[in-house]
Amino acid sequence: MDNETYGLLRSTVRRFVNERLIPAEDQVEREDAVPEDIVADMRDMGLFGLTVPEAYGGLGLNVQEEAGIIQELCRAALAFRSVIGTTVGIGSQGISTFIRPSLQWQPTDELDMILRYEYFDGEADSPAAQSHTNGSGVPGAFVNFDRDSHKFSQDETGYSDGDAHFLSFELNWNVGDEGTITNIFGYRESTIDARLDVDAQPIWLFHAPAWVESEQYSNELRYNTVIADRANVTTGVYYFTNEIENHERRELLGVATGNVAPAAQLDGGGLYEVETYAAFGAVDFDLSDTWVLTAGLRYTYEEKEAHIASLSKNINNPCNIVEPSASEPVCDFDFVDSDDWSSWSPKLGVTWLMSEDTRLYAHWTRGYRSGGYNLRNTSFDPADTPGPFDEEQVDNYEVGYKASFGRGRLNAALFYNQIEDMQRELNLPSQGAGSVQLVRNTADATILGFEVDGSYALTDNLFMMASIGWLDPQYDEVFFDLNGDGVIDGDDENLDLPRAAELTYSLSLNHSLEIGSWGYLDSRVSYSYRDESAYTDDNLGYILEQERLDAGLDLHTNDGHWIFSLYGRNLTDEVLHGADAQLPDDIGGVPTGGTFAPLSKGRIYGAEVTFNF
Numbered sequence: 001m002d003n004e005t006y007g008l009l010r011s012t013v014r015r016f017v018n019e020r021l022i023p024a025e026d027q028v029e030r031e032d033a034v035p036e037d038i039v040a041d042m043r044d045m046g047l048f049g050l051t052v053p054e055a056y057g058g059l060g061l062n063v064q065e066e067a068g069i070i071q072e073l074c075r076a077a078l079a080f081r082s083v084i085g086t087t088v089g090i091g092s093q094g095i096s097t098f099i100r101p102s103l104q105w106q107p108t109d110e111l112d113m114i115l116r117y118e119y120f121d122g123e124a125d126s127p128a129a130q131s132h133t134n135g136s137g138v139p140g141a142f143v144n145f146d147r148d149s150h151k152f153s154q155d156e157t158g159y160s161d162g163d164a165h166f167l168s169f170e171l172n173w174n175v176g177d178e179g180t181i182t183n184i185f186g187y188r189e190s191t192i193d194a195r196l197d198v199d200a201q202p203i204w205l206f207h208a209p210a211w212v213e214s215e216q217y218s219n220e221l222r223y224n225t226v227i228a229d230r231a232n233v234t235t236g237v238y239y240f241t242n243e244i245e246n247h248e249r250r251e252l253l254g255v256a257t258g259n260v261a262p263a264a265q266l267d268g269g270g271l272y273e274v275e276t277y278a279a280f281g282a283v284d285f286d287l288s289d290t291w292v293l294t295a296g297l298r299y300t301y302e303e304k305e306a307h308i309a310s311l312s313k314n315i316n317n318p319c320n321i322v323e324p325s326a327s328e329p330v331c332d333f334d335f336v337d338s339d340d341w342s343s344w345s346p347k348l349g350v351t352w353l354m355s356e357d358t359r360l361y362a363h364w365t366r367g368y369r370s371g372g373y374n375l376r377n378t379s380f381d382p383a384d385t386p387g388p389f390d391e392e393q394v395d396n397y398e399v400g401y402k403a404s405f406g407r408g409r410l411n412a413a414l415f416y417n418q419i420e421d422m423q424r425e426l427n428l429p430s431q432g433a434g435s436v437q438l439v440r441n442t443a444d445a446t447i448l449g450f451e452v453d454g455s456y457a458l459t460d461n462l463f464m465m466a467s468i469g470w471l472d473p474q475y476d477e478v479f480f481d482l483n484g485d486g487v488i489d490g491d492d493e494n495l496d497l498p499r500a501a502e503l504t505y506s507l508s509l510n511h512s513l514e515i516g517s518w519g520y521l522d523s524r525v526s527y528s529y530r531d532e533s534a535y536t537d538d539n540l541g542y543i544l545e546q547e548r549l550d551a552g553l554d555l556h557t558n559d560g561h562w563i564f565s566l567y568g569r570n571l572t573d574e575v576l577h578g579a580d581a582q583l584p585d586d587i588g589g590v591p592t593g594g595t596f597a598p599l600s601k602g603r604i605y606g607a608e609v610t611f612n613f
Contacts, residue, residue: 096124097120112172116169127158129154131593133594134541152599153202158194163190182222186216186218204253207250212247215243220239222235223235231284244272252264266311266378276300290352304340312379361401363398390441399415411452421444426537447500451469453467468505475495495537504531506527541580541581562610566607577598581596
């Protein structure tokens with residue numbers, strides 16, 4: 001193979017890795033398999049026969065050429081391997097460490113076992129929260145900043161420390177022509193210790209420590225087989241259990257004691273036990289060579305039990321549910337209850353295989369968000385009980401198109417969602433507790449929308465990706481006073497659904513340039529837009545529209561070990577708030593106002609050196 005042809009081949013493989021393999025990392029990790037469409041593309045490119053002569057369908061590479069192509073493919077393999085690393089968080093100062101080893105054993109041709117372990121440990125400051133004039137027109141009492149700025153001032157740095165252990169064991173047993181039996185066991189244990197400056201002021205008005213511990217087990221057993229070469233059938237059962245210990249504290253008005261201690265301390269939280277059983281079945285039936293019918297059904301039964309200590313009933317009565325001590329014993333539980341829910345979740349769809357690379361599909365699915373209890377019971381109103389709130393039902397209707405063509409691909413979908421008994425956590429200002437969290441079934445709603453994404457190789461070295469999404473969310477019926485005016489009427493129905501931006505779109509370009517025998521340079525630039533959207537259900541809190549520009553250069557050495565990077569993030573210096581919680585006019589008579597609006601960082605320039613072992 002001549003040098004020009006080989007260089008073109010290597011560039012093509014590199015583009016394939018960037019465009020197809022690396023973006024599929026999450027799916028590969030989740031399914032432990034490369035998606036079928038990617039495997040088909042690799043086959044068509046001849047990547048399963050690098051040294052096989054071209055006359056027999058391979059690429060006919062010599063040993064040196066083969067090594068170069070394998071090096072490109074290994075860039076994707078590095079994305080899929082077990083990882084040990086350290087990263088610095090963006091948005092707050094901190095460091096996180098994660099370890100993800102895995103062990104695979106295949107004692108026979110029919111039996112395959114995979115053991116995966118993941119450990120995470122993170123330490124970070126609490127969010128840099130801004131106080132700006134809230135939706136009621138009340139500014140922060142002591143400092144107040146322009147919403148469209150990166151300015152903030154707070155007296156409590158706070159922290160957010162956590163760790164998690166995750167273990168999974170997957171067994172796949174191929175029983176010949178009868179199909180495959182798969183069992184997946186999972187275990188997860190996590191702890192969180194955090195402290196927030198909620199008032200976002202340079203004095204102590206509202207600080208909030210919290211502790212959470214969780215332990216969960218799950219197991220899924222499923223069987224997959226193909227019947228009469230036409231019906232791909234999967235059946236299975238599932239079990240899940242979760243135990244949560246949660247404690248939240250409100251430390252209010254430390255300014256009144258000279259910052260020695262809070263003038264008022266509220267403690268509460270709860271113990272939560274969840275147990276879930278499910279059985280499911282699904283079939284993809286080939287009606288013909290080009291039409292596939294999909295049908296599925298899942299039955300779920302869930303039990304929940306809650307022991308809750310209301311914060312409003314533990315004022316200046318120190319206690320701790322997660323980390324009790326002699327001076328802070330376990331809180332008394334003023335609410336104890338249990339309930340159960342059951343549901344049937346069907347799916348029905350059809351796919352038309354227009355060609356080997358193009359398909360149209362349509363489906364209907366019904367899903368549920370389980371009912372439950374609110375462990376953050378902060379309201380002083382006896383009518384505001386912690387629950388139970390009911391489950392939420394969502395019916396999704398979708399038609400879509402997927403195609404690969406020559407140098408690109410295109411995906412498009414039109415969807416319509418019907419939501420019944422929408423679950424919402426309502427975050428309301430409170431003069432007695434700082435803020436009150438209620439979980440309620442507030443409304444029925446519908447969401448109409450479409451999304452389109454695609455990619456195209458403009459040249460052998462220049463690759464473009466683009467996407468656009470549009471939503472039209474509307475309330476159909478409201479049965480909670482969302483705007484707090486004392487009545488439920490058309491004013492509530494005319495509110496915007498929270499966190500549902502009407503328009504989003506993005507465009508990015510990636511370029512790869514060979515630098516002789518030394519290496520290659522990848523350059524990238526991306527632009528994205530997101531509409532302004534409501535944050536709170538009463539629409540007093542909202543998130544600004546976003547226009548974000550990122551860019552970067554990555555210099556890779558040909559030995560695959562070194563990557564030298566320069567990058568710029570949020571080059572337009574956009575302001576992004578992670579929330580816009582509304583604070584009360586005063587807490588215990590002390591003026592407060594404003595918002596708790598955590599800020600993301602503004603414009604960032606950086607350099608990074610990576611070494612791969």
